[in-house]
Amino acid sequence: MKRFQWREAETAEEATNSTPTTVADLMVTGSRSNQRGSTRAPHATVIKAGGIDLLDLLKDNLIAPSELVNIRSISSLNQISYAKRQGLILGPLVTLAAIAEHKLIQKQYTALAEACSHIATPNIRNAATLGGNLLQRPRCWYFRSNDFHCLRKGGPECFAIPGDNKYHAIFDNEHCAIVHPSTAAIALVALGATIELTSAKGRREMPLENFFIGPNQDIERENTLAAGELITAIKIPDVETRSAHVKLGEKDSFDWSVGDCAVSLLMANGLCKKASIVLGAAAPTPWRAKKAEAFLVGKPITMDTAKEAATLALHGAKPLAHNAYKIPILQAATRRALLQAGSVS
Secondary structure (H helix, E strand, C coil), rough: CCCEEECCCCHHHHHHHCCCCHHHHHHHHHHHHCCCCCCCCCCCCCCCCCCCCHHHHHHHHCCCCCCCECCCCCCHHCEEEECCCEEEECCCCEEEEHHHHHHHHHHHHHHHHHHHCCCCCHHCCCEHHHHHHHHCCCCCCCCCCCCCHHHCCCCCCCCCCCCCCCCCCCCCCCCCCCCCHHCCCCCCHCCCCCCEEECEEEEEEEEEEECCCCCCCCCCCCCCCCCEEEEEECCCCCCCCCCEEECCCCCCCCCCEEEEEEEEEEEEEEEEEEEEEEEECCCCEEEEEEHHHHHHCCCCCCHHHHHHHHHHHHHCCCCCCCCCCHHHHHHHHHHHHHHHHHHCC
């Protein structure tokens, strides 16, 4: 880890006025500098919130910012509010533990509470922030290693596609086979969340689903966060849906997901009026299972319809040499999430 300056920001405006760069931009410039034999990338300021992923990147010398701007004490970004019509508003500094333990979120936005309760360990959930979870970088071992100058770091190729791809993508994996690392994002997309981004130029808001981008749109980043921008809110509409999240891993204790699914169902008279099914650990972005969603409209949620929807959810999957096992795992997660959400009274 290289030396850096530390600065405290007391307001969101102060943080954005510091002209922060994105970690994605810094990793690309830093990786290219390493390839040229340089010891340090040009001057760069990076925002620090919970710092869970940021510290990993610093310790592994994957980034070397000149300055960190700490936003952890900005109270306006650490709020949970709810009102009819307005819905749920989450500040980016709200911890995963606070979301998992919030009674209203457990009741009305169940998939999000369940997803956050399954992330990492209790110690990490008490420090990790929602914004940080959404912006964390991929966990691909080639991407995380200084020994591999991969496509996502500005290099010539994706080493996972011909290499060890046991935990990699089975959708949208032709150019870069990462899976999106955020479990919270899977639930938020299923719940129809929007994201608010603020910079010195003003604010913009968009569906969270559109915030995440795949390799075909930009091979070097996972989202549209621009330099100088800060997440200032995540908003979820007040809709009478039933939701659930199911995560499957190799161990019952803390483990990265090998397949998870978040489901949101709008039901009326025992029939599904609208469904949102989002797969995690399956693609470079939270993956919408649109064929399965369309199939469920007008049908009850039964074992038979859940099984059929789960099969349709994996339609078009193209597993790599070592990860075809993900197909039945994701089918199981989808089926279980649908039955769990559909059974809520």
